[in-house]
Amino acid sequence: MKKFIKISLIIFTILLLVGLVALGLYISSIYINARAIKLDENALSSPYISVQVLDSENKPIKEDNEINKSFASINSLSDNTKNAFISIEDKSFYQHHGVNYKRIAKAMINNIKARKLKEGASTITQQLVKNTQLTSEKTFERKIKEVALAQKIEAKYSKDQILEQYLNIIYFGNNCYGIESASNYYFSKSAKDLAVEEAALLAGLIKSPAKYSPIKNYDNALARRNLVLSEMNKDGLLSSQDYSRAISSDIKLNINSERKNRLNSYSQASIDEAEDILGIPARQIALKGYKIYTYQNEEKQKALNDALKAQDVNCDYAGIVINNQKHTVEAYVGNSNYKILDSKRQPGSCIKPVLVYGPALNEDIIYPCSQILDEKTTISDYTPKNVGGVYHGYVSARESLSKSINIPAVKVLSYVGIDKAKAYAEEMGFDFDEKDDSYTLALGGMTYGVNLKQLVSSYSTFACDGKFAPTRFVAFITDKNDKLIYVNKNKERQVLREDSAFLLTDMLRTCAQSGTAKKLESLGLDIASKTGTVGKPGSKQNLDAWNVSYTKAQTCGVWLGNLDNTPITYAGGNQPTEIVKNYFAKAGDDSTFTQPSSIIEKNIDSTELNENHRVVLANIYMPERYTQKELFSNLNLPSDISEKFTKIDKTSFSGKVESNVAKITFESKDYITYEFIIDGKTIESITGKNGEQTVSLPLNAPKQKVKIKYYYTLSPTVVEEDEINFIKTQKTSKTSDKWFI
Numbered sequence: 192m193k194k195f196i197k198i199s200l201i202i203f204t205i206l207l208l209v210g211l212v213a214l215g216l217y218i219s220s221i222y223i224n225a226r227a228i229k230l231d232e233n234a235l236s237s238p239y240i241s242v243q244v245l246d247s248e249n250k251p252i253k254e255d256n257e258i259n260k261s262f263a264s265i266n267s268l269s270d271n272t273k274n275a276f277i278s279i280e281d282k283s284f285y286q287h288h289g290v291n292y293k294r295i296a297k298a299m300i301n302n303i304k305a306r307k308l309k310e311g312a313s314t315i316t317q318q319l320v321k322n323t324q325l326t327s328e329k330t331f332e333r334k335i336k337e338v339a340l341a342q343k344i345e346a347k348y349s350k351d352q353i354l355e356q357y358l359n360i361i362y363f364g365n366n367c368y369g370i371e372s373a374s375n376y377y378f379s380k381s382a383k384d385l386a387v388e389e390a391a392l393l394a395g396l397i398k399s400p401a402k403y404s405p406i407k408n409y410d411n412a413l414a415r416r417n418l419v420l421s422e423m424n425k426d427g428l429l430s431s432q433d434y435s436r437a438i439s440s441d442i443k444l445n446i447n448s449e450r451k452n453r454l455n456s457y458s459q460a461s462i463d464e465a466e467d468i469l470g471i472p473a474r475q476i477a478l479k480g481y482k483i484y485t486y487q488n489e490e491k492q493k494a495l496n497d498a499l500k501a502q503d504v505n506c507d508y509a510g511i512v513i514n515n516q517k518h519t520v521e522a523y524v525g526n527s528n529y530k531i532l533d534s535k536r537q538p539g540s541c542i543k544p545v546l547v548y549g550p551a552l553n554e555d556i557i558y559p560c561s562q563i564l565d566e567k568t569t570i571s572d573y574t575p576k577n578v579g580g581v582y583h584g585y586v587s588a589r590e591s592l593s594k595s596i597n598i599p600a601v602k603v604l605s606y607v608g609i610d611k612a613k614a615y616a617e618e619m620g621f622d623f624d625e626k627d628d629s630y631t632l633a634l635g636g637m638t639y640g641v642n643l644k645q646l647v648s649s650y651s652t653f654a655c656d657g658k659f660a661p662t663r664f665v666a667f668i669t670d671k672n673d674k675l676i677y678v679n680k681n682k683e684r685q686v687l688r689e690d691s692a693f694l695l696t697d698m699l700r701t702c703a704q705s706g707t708a709k710k711l712e713s714l715g716l717d718i719a720s721k722t723g724t725v726g727k728p729g730s731k732q733n734l735d736a737w738n739v740s741y742t743k744a745q746t747c748g749v750w751l752g753n754l755d756n757t758p759i760t761y762a763g764g765n766q767p768t769e770i771v772k773n774y775f776a777k778a779g780d781d782s783t784f785t786q787p788s789s790i791i792e793k794n795i796d797s798t799e800l801n802e803n804h805r806v807v808l809a810n811i812y813m814p815e816r817y818t819q820k821e822l823f824s825n826l827n828l829p830s831d832i833s834e835k836f837t838k839i840d841k842t843s844f845s846g847k848v849e850s851n852v853a854k855i856t857f858e859s860k861d862y863i864t865y866e867f868i869i870d871g872k873t874i875e876s877i878t879g880k881n882g883e884q885t886v887s888l889p890l891n892a893p894k895q896k897v898k899i900k901y902y903y904t905l906s907p908t909v910v911e912e913d914e915i916n917f918i919k920t921q922k923t924s925k926t927s928d929k930w931f932i
Contacts, residue, residue: 230324230340230343230344230347231323231324231478233478234323234324234474234475234478235319235323235344235348235356235360236356240474240477240478241477242458242462242465242473242476242477242481242483243480243481243482243483244458244461244462244482244483244485245482245483245484245485246485246486246487246488246489246492247485247486247487247488247489247521247666248489249484250489252457252458252485252487254453254456254457254458254459261369261371261372261375262359262369262371263355263358263359263369263370263371263374263381263382263383264355265351265352265354265355265358267381267382267383268358268370268382268383268385269383269385269387269390270428271385271386271387271390271423271428271429272370272382272385272387272390273354273358274423274426274428274429275387275390275391275393275394275419275420275423276315276354276357276358276390276394276397277315277354277428278394278419278422278423278425278426278428279394279395279398279418279419279422280315280318280394280397281314281315282422282426283314284314284315284316284350284354285350287314287316288342288345289314289316289317289338289341289342289344289345290314290316290317290338290341290342291314294314313337314341315353315354315357316341316344316345316353316357317337317338317341318357318361319341319344319353319356319357319360320337320340320341320344321337322360322361322362322472322474323356323360323474323475324340325337325340358370358382359371360474361397362397362400362472363376363377363393363396363397363400364396364400364401364404365377365400365404365406365454365528365529365530366453366454366459366473366530368472368473368474370382370393373393373396374389374393375447376446376447377389377392377393377405377444377445377446378444378445379445379446379447380445386437387420387423387429387433387437388416388420388437388438388440388442391416391417391419391420391423391437392405392412392415392416392419392442394419395412395415395416395418395419396412396415398415401533403415404529405442405444406444406446406528406529406754406755407529407534407754407755409442409755412442413441413442416442417438420434420437420438421434421438444528446528454525454527454528454529454530454531455509455523455524455525455526455527455530455531455532456523456524456525457485457487457492457520457522457523457524457664458483458485459530460520460523460532460664461483461485461487461664461665462476462483463530463532463533464663464664464665465481465483465665465668468665468668468677469481469668469676469677479670479671480670480671481668481669481670481671481676482668482669482673483665483668484665484666484667484668484669485520485664485665485666486514486517486519486520486521486663486664486665486666487520487521487522487664488512488521488522490778491512491521491522491745491778492521492522492523492524493777494522494774494777494778495510495511495512495522495523495524495747495774495778496524497773497777498510498770498771498773498774498777499524499526499749499770501770501773502766502769502770502773504751504761504766506751506752506753506757506759506761507525507526507527507528507531507751507752507753507754508525508526508527508749508750508751508752509523509524509525509526509527509531509532509643509749509750510522510523510524510525510747510748510749510750510770510774511523511643511644511647511747511748512745512746512747512774512778513647513648513651513662513745513746513747513748514744514745515651515654515655515741515743515744515745515746516655516744517681518648518651518655518659518660518661518662518663518681518683519662519663519664519666519679519681520644520662520663520664521745523664525643527753527754528754528755529754531642531643531750531754532642532643532644533642534642534754535637535639535640535641535642536640536641536642536643536725536734536735536750536752537635537636537637537640537725537734537735538635538637538640538641538646538723538725538735538737539634539635539723539724539725539735539737539763540595540597540600540634540635540721540722540723540724540763541635541646541721541722541723541737541739541763542616542632542633542634542635542637542641542723543592543595543600543633543634543721544592544650544653544695544699544721545615545616545619545621545646545649545650546604546612546613546615546616546621546632546633547600547603547604547607547612547633548588548592548600548603548695548698549615549653549687549691549692549695550607550611550612550615551588551603551606551607552687552691552694552695552824553615553657553687553688553691554607554611555824555826555827556603556606556607557588557603557606558588558694558806558821558823558827558829559587559588559589559694559697559698559821559822560587560588560589560795560800560806560819560821561587561588561806562585562586562587562588562800562804562806563585563586563587563588563591563599563602563603564584564585564599564602564804565577565582565583565584565585565586565591565596565598565599566582566584566598567582567598568598568601568602570601570602570605570630571629571630573601573629573630573631575597575598575601575630575631575633575634576597576598577596577597577598578595578597582598583596585804586599588603588698589698589701590701591603592698592699592701592702592706592721593698593699593701593702593705593706593707594702594706594707595702595706595707595721595722595723597633597634600633600634601630601633601634603633604630604632604633605630609628609629609630609632612632613627613632615686615687616649618659618684618686619648619649619652619659619686620645620648620649620659620661620662621641621645621649623637623638624637624638624639626638635723635725643748643750644662646737646739646748647662647739647746647747647748648661648662648746650721650739650741650746650748651741651746652686652687652692653687653692653695653696653699653719653741654692654696654719654741654742654743654744654746654784655683655692656689656692656693656787657685657686657687657688657689657691657692658683658684658685658686659683659684659686660681660682660683660684661681663679663681665677665679666678666679667679688789688824688826689787689789690787690789690790690824690825690826691824693784693786693787693790694790694822694824696719696741696784697719697784697822699719699720699721700717700718700719700784702719702720702721702722703718703719703720703740706720707721707722707763707764707768708720708721708722708738708740708764708768708771709764710764710765710768710769710772711740711768711771711772711775713772714772714775714776716742716775716780716781717742717743717782717783717784718740718741718742718775718780719740719741719742719784720738720739720740720741720768720771721738721739721740722737722738722762722763722764722767722768723735723736723737723738723739723763724736724737724762724763724764725752727756727758730758732758732759732760733758733759733760733761733762734752734753734756734758734759735750735751735752735759736750736751736752736759736761736762736763736765736766736767737749737750737751737763737767738763738764738767738768738770738771740768740771740775742775742780742782742783742784743782743783743784743785744780744782745778745780745782747771747774747775748771749767749770749771749774750767751766751767789824789825789826790822790823790824790825791822791823791824791825791828792820792821792822792823793808793809793820793821793823793828793829794808794809794813794818794819794820794821795807795808795809795818795819795821795829795833796808796809796810796813796817796818796833796835797817797818797819798817798833798835798860798862799833799835800819802860805831806821806829807829807831807832807833808828808829808831808832808833809832809833810832810833810834810835810836810837812836812837812906813833813835813836814836814862814905814906816905817835817836817862817905835903836903836905836906836909837909838909839863839901839902839903839909839910839911840911841911841913842857842858842863842865842901842911842913843857843858844856844857844899844913844915845857846897846915846917846932847932848890848917848930848932851889851890852887852888852889852890853887853888853889853890853895853897853915853917854885854886854887855867855885855886855888855897855899855915856883856884856885856886857883857884858882858883858884859877859880859881859882859883859884860881861878861879861880861881862903862904862905863878863901863902863903863904864876864877864878864901864902864903864904864907865877865878865884865886865899865900865901866899866900866901867886867888867897867898867899868897868898868899868900869888869895869896869897869898874888874889875887875888878904879904890917890919890930893918893919893921894916894917894918894919895916895917896914896915896916896917897914897915897916897917898912898913898914899912899913899914899915900912901913915932916932917930917931917932918930918931918932919931
């Protein structure tokens with residue numbers, strides 16, 4: 192046994208050594224090849240460059256697409272500004288030769304302990320390489336190339352030159368490349384004039400411009416800025432007095448309003464998408480001379496711009512128009528200090544078609560006419576509330592959706608199941624946090640929410656016969672020699688059945704005609720719509736207001752709110768719906784929804800629906816006034832047929848006598864006639880009344896029989912009879928008169 196263990200250890204050691212040698216040779220070969228790569232020195236400089244973006248007719252989009260318009264000389268920057276970046280990003284910048292091996296070893300140990308890639312170890316030089324020479328793919332081979340090229344840069348340039356190049360190309364969020372651009376945007380001043388707390392804020396931003404955005408995530412930005420100041424103090428680069436003053440100050444932004452409008456332009460959204468497609472930053476796209484061809488429709492873009500400007504709202508806003516059949520963005524505009532499409536917001540009731548009613552129709556759980564009891568309800572410790580605290584009793588699914596009644600939506604979600612409902616929404620482009628597992632989802636209660644493009648894209652599924660594909664700004668990209676390097680190829684997937692998508696659309700048509708989006712009714716278009724309003728917890732104020740509306744051809748979505756969560760006075764059925772209305776009025780749309788062959792119109796028994804809240808088909812004998820036409824999928828038809836007007840249910844009558852007058856009480860139906868007959872004569876007749884009735888009949892003899900005949904008013908051949916006998920005892924010297932029934 193000992194011999195076997197010894198041999199095994201020897202074999203394992205040999206294999207380990209062979210593996211290490213092979214790994215070493217592999218790394219060496221990559222490193223040698225990387226050393227042979229020629230530096231792109233033009234990318235290291237900071238020329239005045241821009242990205243070419245063209246519309247659907249291949250005409251340049253007239254928007255500002257400049258990159259690195261401003262440049263900051265290293266000699267113009269204060270020591271505090273330079274030290275802020277060195278302290279937080281690369282403390283040994285002036286000592287190493289491009290790579291900090293001690294830092295790499297420490298990061299590896301910490302990552303092993305944490306069992307995940309918790310720490311990186313890139314120096315400023317390596318970050319410069321990553322942002323100018325390589326793609327953003329995260330591979331072992333790319334990391335080795337990064338090391339080799341960092342060493343080449345260190346051999347060619349001085350430390351101050353490298354730091355200058357780095358500070359002028361690094362990304363600070365909000366379309367700001369370079370410290371001069373960032374300083375101008377966030378503080379409306381030149382980088383040479385930055386105070387130490389301002390420089391620290393910018394230095395903290397670059398690790399994650401979204402997470403540490405002072406506009407969107409103030410607390411994160413403040414904590415990160417203070418960490419930078421603390422590191423500067425520890426490194427002896429900031430006096431205790433200056434540190435105390437700086438760390439106690441608030442973040443004071445002075446956003447450059449002229450530049451912020453670029454953040455949410457169509458061309459900027461297209462550039463952002465191109466960055467994701469190509470895996471390189473916008474600066475490299477510009478340097479390589481790439482051209483981005485988009486789906487922008489000039490007329491629709493103008494119509495959307497005009498519609499938003501006409502409403503003149505006092506908050507952040509955005510609007511988007513999607514071609515439903517092509518799954519492409521034809522118009523987009525927004526206004527905020529932060530990129531709106533990078534932000535997720537609570538969708539409010541706009542989530543109901545995607546997460547609740549669409550899945551319920553597709554799973555054959557409800558019909559549009561299904562009645563749901565709107566009452567005070569608690570499901571799994573969650574007690575939803577309607578707007579104004581009003582309960583409506585039984586309402587149809589159509590009415591619940593079109594008038595955005597909350598409690599029925601929560602009930603329907605419980606019928607579908609949270610996991611199944613989320614799976615449908617995910618197929619339509621949503622993504623959920625693991626904490627999104629409660630019935631608050633039915634009303635849009637997500638941990639992070641969705642962005643405007645995600646939400647509007649999901650609605651295009653309903654217009655496109657239940658088929659979904661990711662929505663794109665970019666049609667194709669060419670290099671500087673006009674050679675194609677990317678072409679968008681949308682691939683649809685069927686999420687809802689065609690019949691389910693049409694039924695949902697028909698329900699949302701009702702919303703546009705008489706529901707919360709009834710402002711659209713005057714357009715005269717075949718249009719479906721849904722509104723959403725997100726209230727501020729514990730307040731009567733709102734945070735978000737939505738409208739998403741679609742025709743067969745296009746979907747238009749509008750969001751109003753503030754990315755810093757400042758409350759707004761708008762609601763989904765008002766300003767956003769008005770903007771959508773103005774857009775369609777300007778853009779025009781004569782498309783119509785076509786009813787698929789899988790949809791059938793059937794008559795149902797309206798009396799059974801209203802009395803017992805059951806959906807049953809009407810029989811051929813039912814008069815038209817007691818039926819209503821409803822749409823159904825031929826895959827999900829009601830199985831029961833009403834027996835009304837073929838037979839009549841027994842009615843319960845109760846009687847008593849007061850002063851020789853018979854009082855007969857019963858529950859009447861408005862479609863049934865009740866005749867009360869004494870001695871062959873009809874004494875009383877009741878018809879057309881619903882609810883409890885009391886009939887008073889005179890009793891003229893000691894023994895009186897009251898015959899009751901009742902029948903369908905419009906079908907008197909179907910008759911039911913009953914009778915009540917009233918008997919009066921004769922009084923004696925010891926008793927008084929008494930009636931027995």
